[in-house]
Amino acid sequence: MxxxxxxxxxxxxxxxxxxxxxxxxxxxxxxxxxxxxxxxxxxxxxxxxxxxxxxxxxxxxxxxxxxxxxVDVPSPTEVAQNQSQAVTYLFADGSPMGKDVPRGGNRVLLTPEQIPDVMKHAAIATEDDSFETNSGFDVGGLLRAVYNQATGGTGGGSTISQQYIKKATDNDAPTLTRKWTELAKSFKMNQTYEKKDIITAYLNIIYFGRGAYGVGAASQAFFHKEAKDLSFSEAALLAGLIQQPGRSENPKVAQDRWNTALDRMVKNNYISAADRAAAQFPTPIPLEDSKQQAGAPPAFVVQQVKDELAAHDIPEDRYYSGGFVVQTTIDPKAQQAAEQAATDAMKNQVDDNLLNALVAVDPKTGGVLAYYGGKPIVQVNGQDQAGRDWADTPQNPGSSMKPFDLTAFLKMGKGLDAKFDGSNNRTFDGRVVRNAGPGSSCSQQCTVSEAMMRSANTVFYDMVLNQTKQGPVKDAAREAGVKTKNDDGGQSIISTKDNNISLGGGETQITPLDMASAYATFAANGQQRARHFVQKVTNGQSEVAYEASTDAKSAFDSDADKSRQIAGNVTEALKPVIDFSKLKCPNGHECAGKTGTQQHTKVAGEPAWAANANSQTWMVGYTPSVSVAAWVGGDGNKPLHGKNNSPIYGSTIAGPMWQKFLSLYLTGKPGEKFDKVDRIGGEVPPPPSSDVATTTDATPTDENQGDGDNNGNGNGNGNDGDQGGNHGNPSSSPTTTPKHTKTPTKTDTPTKTDEPGN
Structure with missing residues (x-):
């Protein structure tokens, strides 16, 4: 045992x-x-x-x-209740501005029989060519998506069922939990519904652009027809836009997406190669085919808000689905003042080509206080169409560019007491640069301060060509807040390929919105704040979905005190311009600013008066609490005129429009003064007043109003640095110097070592 x-x-x-x-x-x-x-x-x-x-x-x-x-699969009816919700807009003070209601808000859910096969086929070919055979998710597509994400490629692996779930739940969070439940819901959807019901549900909720959710709304918004009447070419365009609905109004994008959809329809045998070859692009109806709804917020403000939200994770396809309340930065008093000033400026004008815009920005926050971009609805051949937002359209800034010249100069350590030859008809490497007529020239030892007041072209052309160079001027403008194409994602263009940048001509073009924002940085003592239209956005559950930052950064130097000093010196140079241009600042307030004019380039067949006409005019100025850009011009190179075919200038219409806005907006507000700063480069005498000079051309005439602009495109067409600027008598130049200067014994002109444009 x-x-x-x-x-x-x-x-x-x-x-x-x-x-x-x-x-x-x-x-x-x-x-x-x-x-x-x-x-x-x-x-x-x-x-x-x-x-x-x-x-x-x-x-x-x-x-x-x-x-x-x-999990449960949301039905299209449930989804529809959360889509196409009006967006409520509030003014900065919380008072109601209006509601932005989507065009497709009153849509109906279509049945499978009401959606033509060409539309279903176009969507399947474009979005999920394995739709007929997959079980809600495509393993191959998932693997491709993982590979693309790992290698930095493009393209996802979502099936139509997954896209439906994503839109139905309004959840696109990049988390494993969200993806897991999405796969389960997609699989369940395919076990519960027939394929014809799934594609119908998808086409009833997907966003196509133009505020249209669902193919029923989209067919009306793009083609003014019922979905059942869509052609295969129209269906291809709508299906193509599903990937980029926010760019539906971009002709190139629309054309590319249409071509992609048609090619995939051929590949999947939904249309023949012959049909593809014969297809014609289906041009959508105009964007605004009906007038703006009563009680809606300003259309151009709405578009700016949409663009801003899209940059902060609320793209257009979510914009109408969150029950959002948008509290804007728009001040109701400022907006009313802008609309009144802009409207009154156009009264009694004889030139039908005149357009205008006005933007006001708060220097202390970067918030846009008022925004007028022109009429949102215009008549074209008897039809109402969407107007162009001229406040966000770049134009030649003319002499309103000169403060950026000065900023670059001050950053070099040079001061307002530096002297240049400010006389007329100076030659720079073979180019004759002229001042803009009576009152715009000064002595051969003209201080920078006086040159800014008189807007002496010869001084600033010389300053940029021979001292600052063009690149630092562009840098100064961007540091102040100008958002350029490619570099900053904006609309403006600042060209450094020639010296026309110094006078705001040639290819340099800046929007009124950018000018108001950039001058706000001078008003804010060199502290730059990102301009914005939105204070905050709350969703349907009163949760904050987005809130704008008002943080500031030193614009012109990493040292805040140095940036403050540079901005303060610019302000000191711009303060005398107001009186010299025969404009007035509201009582108790200090103002600084600059006019600007772009000369028209005469073309064959135009009347004789067009030779002296201008095409763009500006007045940009500020107080410590508000920066305002007023623009009056034409669409392109059009000769503009006042009564008796007289030319218009920055101080002719734009100046009074700027002045009226300030008068209306600042009424009842406490007076304000600019902060004092030390002069860069040493102390200088007080800038001259407009009645100091003894010559007859020292005080601006009604035609010139102190606006000395000499702009061009450098092509020798009569509108560049060697030809333009003859707003008054092109040969007039001062015969005596102002009383505060001594007659020079020599020309104190910087040595010219570079060709214009270098």
């Missing part, structure tokens, strides 16, 4: 792996035979395999089944 257990124990310990414990290696471990080692390796492999199957297949399968039974 006692031997049995001992024998079992002996076998258990002696040979658990079939080896002899008596044979040990030098470390005391049993020595295995080759057969024993092979068995042990396979045992390990089997155990790892069982673990892999359990962890990566069995457990996920169990979890997927559990998730499958826990």
């Amino acid at each position: 006692s031997g049995g257990p001992e024998l079992m124990t002996h076998h258990a310990y002696e040979e658990p792996d079939g080896h002899d414990d008596d044979v040990l290696d030098e470390d005391g471990k049993p020595v295995l035979t080759p057969e024993q080692r092979k068995k042990r390796r396979w045992k390990i492999i089997r155990r790892v395999g069982y673990g892999f199957v359990g962890v990566f297949l069995v457990l996920p399968a169990i979890a997927f089944v559990i998730t499958y039974f826990l």
Whole structure:
């Protein structure tokens, strides 16, 4: 009896792996035979395999089944209740501005029979060519998406069912939990509904652009027809736009997406190659085919808000689906003042080509206080069409560019007391640069301060060409807040390829919105704040979805005090311009600013008066609490005129429009003065007043109003630095110097070492 257990124990310990414990290696471990080692390796492999199957297949399968039974698939009716919601707009003070209601808000859910096969086929070919056979998700597509994400490629792996779930739940969070439940819901949808019902549900909720959710609304918004009447070409355009609905109004994008959809329809045998070859692009109806709804916020403000929100994770396809309340930065008093000033400026004008815009920005926050971009609805051939937003359209800034010249000059450590030759008809490497007529020239030792007041072209052309160079001027404008194309994602263009940048001509074009924002940085003592139209956005649950930052950064130098000093010196140079241009600042307030004019380039067939006409005019100025850009000009190079075909200037219409806005807006507000700063480069005498000079051309005439602009495109067409600027008598130049200067004995002109444009 006692031997049995001992024998079992002996076998258990002696040979658990079939080896002899008596044979040990030098470390005391049993020595295995080759057969024993092979068995042990396979045992390990089997155990790892069982673990892999359990962890990566069995457990996920169990979890997927559990998730499958826990989730629900939202119906199109439920989704529709959360889409196409009006967006409520508030003024800065919380008072109502209006509601932005989507065009497709009153849509109906179509049945499978009401959506033509060409529309279904176009969507399937473009978005999910395995739709007819997949079970809600496409393994190959998922693997491609993972590969693209890992390698930085483009393209996702979402099926139509997954896209439906994503839009239905309004959840696009890049999390594994969201993707997991999306897969379960997509699979469940395909087990619950027929394919014809799934594609119908998808086409009833997907966003196409133009505020249109669902193909029923989209067919009306783009083609003014019922969905059942869509042609295969129209269906291809709508299907193509599903990927980029926010760019539906971009002709190139629309054309490219249409071509992509048609090519995929051919590949999937939905249309023939002959149909593809014969297809004509279906031009959509005009964007605004009906007047703006009563009680709606200003159309151009709405578009700016949409653009801003799209840049902060609220794209257009979410804009109408969140029940959002947008509290803007628009001040109701300022907006009313802007609209009144802009409207009154156009009264009694005889030139039908005149257009105008006005933008006001708060220097202390960067918030846009008022925004007038022209009429949102215009008549074209008797039809109402969307107007162009002229406040966000770049134009030649003319002499309103000169403060950026000065900023670059001050950043070099040079000051307002530096002297240049401000006389008329100066030659720079073969180019004759003229001042803009009576009152715009000064002595051969003209201080920068006086040159800014008189807007002496020869001084600033010389300053940029021979001292600052063009690049630093562009840098100064961008540092102040000008958002350029390519570099900053804006609309403005600042060209450094020639010296026309110094006078705001040539290819340099800046929007009124950018000018108001940039001058706000001068008003804010060199602190730049990102301009914005939105204070905050709350969703349907009163949760904050977005809130704008008002943080500031030093614009012109990393040292805040140095940036403050530079901005303060610019302000000191711009303060005398107001009186010199025969404009007035509201009582109790200090103002600074600059006029600007771009000369028209005369073309064959135009009347004689067009030779002296201008095409763009500006007045940009500020107080410590508001920066305002007023623009009056034409669409392109059009000769503009006042009564009796007289030319208009920055101080003719734009100046009074700017002045009226300030008068209306600042009424009742406490007076304000600019902060004092030390002069860069040493102390200088006070700038001259407009009645100091003894010559007859020292005080601006009604035609010139102190606006000395000499702009061009450098092509020798009569509108560049060597030809333009003859707003008054092109040959007039001062015969005596102002009283505060001595007659120079020599010309204090910087040495010219570079060709214009270098």
